[in-house]
Structures are given as C-alpha cells and as structure tokens.
C-alpha cells in the first residue's frame with residue numbers, strides 16, 4: 001500500500017453505506033466506484049486481492065466547502081500545494097475554494113481562469129471554486145456559472161481585504177436577479193455594521209482581552225444580516241446559504257424563513273462548535289475570527305440546532321495568514337488578522353465533540369460530506385459510496401487518540417488554536433479518484449486531485 005497507488009478493491013468491517021454500517025468490499029475502476037459487495041451478499045463475486053482495513057471506518061471523503069487557499073497573490077498565507085496536502089491528511093477529498101484573499105479574487109471569468117492556472121497540477125484533493133459577488137460585477141456571474149462555479153460568496157461587511165469589497169442591499173438585488181433561474185447559490189458572510197455601534201465610536205477597553213473584540217461584534221450584527229438574507233431569499237427564490245453562523249440567536253429567523261419556503265441552508269464551523277469565548281486567553285489572537293467565537297451557552301445551542309437539522313452542515317472556514325499577521329507580539333485582538341487555520345483537523349475535531357453528544361458515523365457523513373456536496377452541486381457524483389460515484393474515500397480510526405503537534409500540521413502556516421489538543425480520530429488513508437493521495441504520513445508523488453466544474 002503506497003501513496004500514489006491506484007486501488008482496486010478495499011474492504012473493512014465498518015463501511016458506512018447510507019444509514020447502514022456493515023462489512024463490505026468496494027470495487028474501484030477508472031477513478032469510480034464500480035461495485036459494493038456486502039459480506040452478507042450470498043452471490044458474492046470473486047473480488048481478487050482486496051486491501052483489508054480490518055475494523056477501520058471506510059466512508060466517503062469529507063467535503064469542505066469553505067476553504068480560503070489564497071493563491072495566487074497571497075501564497076505565503078496558504079497555497080494549493082500545502083492546503084490540499086493538509087486536506088488529504090485530514091480525510092478531505094474535495095475542497096471548495098473561497099473567492100477572496102487571493103489576488104486576484106475570483107470575481108470575473110478572467111480571474112477564475114487565473115485561479116485555475118494557479119491550481120493546476122498542485123492539488124492533492126479535488127478542488128472546486130466559488131465565484132465572488134462584489135459591487136458592480138453582476139455581468140460576470142453568468143459567464144462564471146457557464147465555466148462551472150457552483151455559486152457565489154459575498155460579504156455584507158468589510159471582508160478583511162480591500163480587493164473584495166462588501167455589497168450593499170442594492171448590489172444584492174442586482175446579483176439575486178441575475179441568479180434567478182440559474183440553480184446557482186449565493187453564499188453570505190452575514191454580519192452587518194450596526195448604526196448604534198458606529199455612533200459609540202472606538203472602545204477604550206483593553207484590546208488584548210478577547211471580550212473587547214467580542215463586544216465589538218455583537219450577535220445582533222449577525223441577526224440583522226440574516227434577516228436581510230432571508231427576505232432576499234424569499235423574494236427571489238434563489239438558493240441562499242449562510243456561511244459560518246456563530247450566533248444561535250439568528251436561528252429562529254432562518255427557521256421561520258425555511259418554513260415560509262425560502263430555499264435557504266446554514267453552515268457552522270468547527271471553531272464555533274469546539275471553542276468558547278470564556279476559555280480564550282488574553283492576547284491569544286490565533287482564536288480571532290469573524291463572526292467571533294461566542295459563549296459556551298451559545299455553543300451548546302449550536303450543537304442542539306445541528307442535532308435538529310436546523311443547521312445543515314459543518315465546515316472549516318480555513319482562513320490562514322502569516323504568523324506575523326496574527327500580531328502575537330502585541331496580542332492586540334483588534335489589529336490581528338481574523339481567520340482560523342484548521343483545515344486538516346475538521347474530521348477529528350467534529351468527531352471528538354460530536355460523539356459525546358450522541359452523533360453517529362452516519363451523521364458525520366451527512367453533515368461533513370453529503371450536505372456540503374449538495375451545497376456545491378456535487379452530490380450526484382460525490383459523498384456517497386454508491387456504484388458510479390467518484391472513488392473519493394477516507395479510511396480512518398475513530399478510536400485512536402492523538403495530540404496535535406506542530407510537526408503533524410501540513411498547513412503552510414502552522415499556527416492554529418488546536419495545537420496541543422488531544423483528539424479522537426486518526427486518518428489512515430485518503431483516496432481521491434481511485435488513487436491513494438495520503439497514507440500514514442506519506443503523500444502521492446503526483447497530486448491526483450481534479451479541478452471540478454459543475455454543470
């Protein structure tokens with residue numbers, strides 16, 4: 001079993017097949033799943049030599065639909081080579097790259113082509129690309145859809161980078177009208193600047209305390225933005241998606257909109273489910289992200305909402321930067337880059353916390369694979385172990401405990417709030433398009449990931 005090898009038959013006693021977990025063999029051919037043969041199948045074919053993984057879990061590879069790769073232009077923050085290696089080491093078989101933080105941002109067909117050139121030949125996992133909506137680029141949206149982007153992200157507040165300006169409600173009306181009837185989806189960074197906060201001006205509170213940053217981005221910023229998104233979604237009947245929901249308070253609004261017929265989905269991230277404001281040390285700016293990590297009480301509400309399917313999926317929002325930009329020297333939360341690096345650790349982070357709350361392996365497949373695949377219009381070929389589907393598979397040990405150390409991090413910049421954490425769930429091997437892209441610390445000599453375009 002070597003990295004780079006094409007796999008013919010895989011077997012284990014714990015294969016996640018829909019709602020069932022059973023002993024089965026998976027036959028792969030030409031990058032696809034050709035057949036699934038359960039051990040209970042009396043008419044078992046002769047399968048030849050299988051790679052036998054004993055009782056390790058075999059399931060569809062994780063799909064992380066919220067990843068900032070930053071190449072070209074800010075490749076020192078993160079690039080395709082390093083991002084997709086860390087994804088492969090984390091059991092992810094497809095990422096969907098966000099349209100901002102790279103220069104250029106993916107806001108036109110020409111810029112998309114630049115991104116594709118940058119990614120070509122560098123991806124250890126499959127990579128699809130979100131487009132971006134910025135003021136005045138409505139005419140670029142349909143050409144980008146024709147080129148295969150699954151949808152578009154916009155910011156309702158400053159994005160953190162000047163070349164990706166945020167939109168106003170007026171811009172959104174134009175973009176939504178353009179997307180009507182296309183089947184495309186609009187992704188919203190849902191925070192709005194509040195008038196009363198603007199008037200209060202700069203706080204005199206200590207910028208090295210996490211609470212100072214948290215107070216600068218209260219829950220109502222999310223609540224008001226989500227309200228606006230829901231109204232647009234209901235009016236235009238264009239698929240809308242709230243990225244990285246942090247405030248559980250906004251869920252009553254999304255619930256009501258969905259009930260009223262809005263084609264709306266909601267994601268949250270591993271950091272909102274695993275980190276809590278009360279435990280963020282003074283000056284620990286590597287915990288800064290937007291919207292902010294909130295209280296423990298809020299976190300439990302997010303877990304409940306996930307259980308009740310009021311939140312549809314969990315993703316990383318991997319948004320790394322150089323170590324210097326995190327301003328660890330001064331520890332000033334207000335000046336540090338907002339964004340958390342965690343791409344590699346989504347699966348074990350989620351499992352470690354989710355299993356304590358009664359989630360199952362089948363729930364993982366739903367929340368980390370199938371729902372993000374649906375969002376990205378990839379579900380007809382990915383995220384299920386079914387004949388005809390792409391052979392994108394993870395083999396992992398949910399019981400193995402290990403500690404995150406700098407040596408095991410494959411992100412370009414190793415700073416992550418999870419250093420030193422003990423997690424359950426070790427990825428043993430990741431298969432992309434039928435080839436082993438990662439196995440036990442080794443990567444394929446040639447990156448097997450494909451650039452993905454949706455029809």
Ligand SMILES: NC(=O)N[C@H]1NC(=O)NC1=O
Nearest residue numbers: 159160289290319338339
């Ligand atoms: N520009 C950028 O990556 N922003 C991301 N960072 C973060 O913390 N939230 C985001 O949306």
